[in-house]
Amino acid sequence: MTADGRDGFPVEPGRYRLVAARACPWANRTIIVRRLLGLEDALSIGMPGPTHDARSWTFDLDPGGRDPVLGIERLQEAFFKRDPEYPRGITVPAIVDTTTGAVVTNDFAQITLDLSTEWREHHREGAPDLLPDARRDEVDEVNRRVFTEVNNGVYRCGFAGSQEAYDEAYARLWTALDWLEERLRDQRYLVGDTITEADVRLFTTLVRFDPVYHGHFKCNRNKLAEMPALWGYARDLFQTPGFGDTVDFWQIKQHYYVVHTDINPSGIVPAGPDLSGWVTPHGREALGGRPFGDGTPPGPVREPVDPTHTPLSR
Ligand SMILES: N[C@@H](CCC(=O)N[C@@H](CS)C(=O)NCC(=O)O)C(=O)O
Numbered sequence: 001m002t003a004d005g006r007d008g009f010p011v012e013p014g015r016y017r018l019v020a021a022r023a024c025p026w027a028n029r030t031i032i033v034r035r036l037l038g039l040e041d042a043l044s045i046g047m048p049g050p051t052h053d054a055r056s057w058t059f060d061l062d063p064g065g066r067d068p069v070l071g072i073e074r075l076q077e078a079f080f081k082r083d084p085e086y087p088r089g090i091t092v093p094a095i096v097d098t099t100t101g102a103v104v105t106n107d108f109a110q111i112t113l114d115l116s117t118e119w120r121e122h123h124r125e126g127a128p129d130l131l132p133d134a135r136r137d138e139v140d141e142v143n144r145r146v147f148t149e150v151n152n153g154v155y156r157c158g159f160a161g162s163q164e165a166y167d168e169a170y171a172r173l174w175t176a177l178d179w180l181e182e183r184l185r186d187q188r189y190l191v192g193d194t195i196t197e198a199d200v201r202l203f204t205t206l207v208r209f210d211p212v213y214h215g216h217f218k219c220n221r222n223k224l225a226e227m228p229a230l231w232g233y234a235r236d237l238f239q240t241p242g243f244g245d246t247v248d249f250w251q252i253k254q255h256y257y258v259v260h261t262d263i264n265p266s267g268i269v270p271a272g273p274d275l276s277g278w279v280t281p282h283g284r285e286a287l288g289g290r291p292f293g294d295g296t297p298p299g300p301v302r303e304p305v306d307p308t309h310t311p312l313s314r
């Protein structure tokens with residue numbers, strides 16, 4: 001029997017291309033999970049550059065400005081192959097069928113779940129179980145709160161259309177961050193004692209917090225670096241193979257500060273913050289936990305981040 005992604009496309013190694021911009025937090029999740037599970041050979045990856053125009057993502061980082069497998073300049077082309085009248089946003093992450101050139105899904109919340117479940121047969125040996133059955137309800141519950149209050153919460157602050165809306169969004173966000181700070185004080189990971197999908201989902205927001213959300217989105221009660229448990233937790237994950245080695249801080253900053261002209265009309269990208277803290281000792285091993293459970297860390301990175309865009313290489 002063939003496993004199906006939730007949108008009905010038959011899982012088949014080598015057939016699909018994941019299109020995921022490093023800049024985007026929702027796409028970053030898929031880059032992390034693909035690497036943790038060792039799906040690099042089964043599912044290739046195309047990476048648009050960090051900035052885009054009104055017609056959305058382009059493959060401007062690739063030679064000739066075209067994705068080398070799909071042969072397209074714009075992700076829009078793959079969406080229009082599926083539906084020439086496609087009415088919604090041209091978003092990453094998206095999975096494209098290389099046999100037709102058409103997008104099969106851009107359901108960001110489902111893609112990582114499918115990678116864990118429907119693609120299981122193609123995982124590497126030693127892949128961690130990011131959705132352990134025994135903890136599934138708890139993972140889903142934490143994910144729900146983290147999604148509405150934190151992953152989306154920072155955007156609610158950043159794009160608030162009135163002072164009132166912003167004040168409300170800000171209060172909501174910090175209520176959730178205080179809850180997480182408390183939860184992570186004595187517990188190494190969000191659910192159980194191993195990394196799960198819940199950690200992936202929180203991590204991609206935390207890693208963008210000080211470089212982008214604190215200033216650009218006005219989420220500025222504290223910096224992440226001022227929240228001891230969250231900062232230790234984020235650094236722990238950052239230094240865990242599969243997490244920090246997918247993060248391109250330069251692309252992240254370019255994306256938000258250049259693309260959101262409504263909230264940053266000058267397009268100036270800030271020089272800071274200093275990123276050297278990300279590679280400092282976090283001391284979280286003292287809380288116990290086994291990051292990969294009965295599994296093992298992923299091997300060397302197949303698609304390395306530009307070493308000038310990350311403190312990991314320093
Ligand atoms: N696909 C999701 C979320 C993914 C998402 O918002 N991605 C952003 C980048 S972080 C994007 O691709 N935006 C491009 C656009 O809207 O033109 C959705 O439909 O809400």
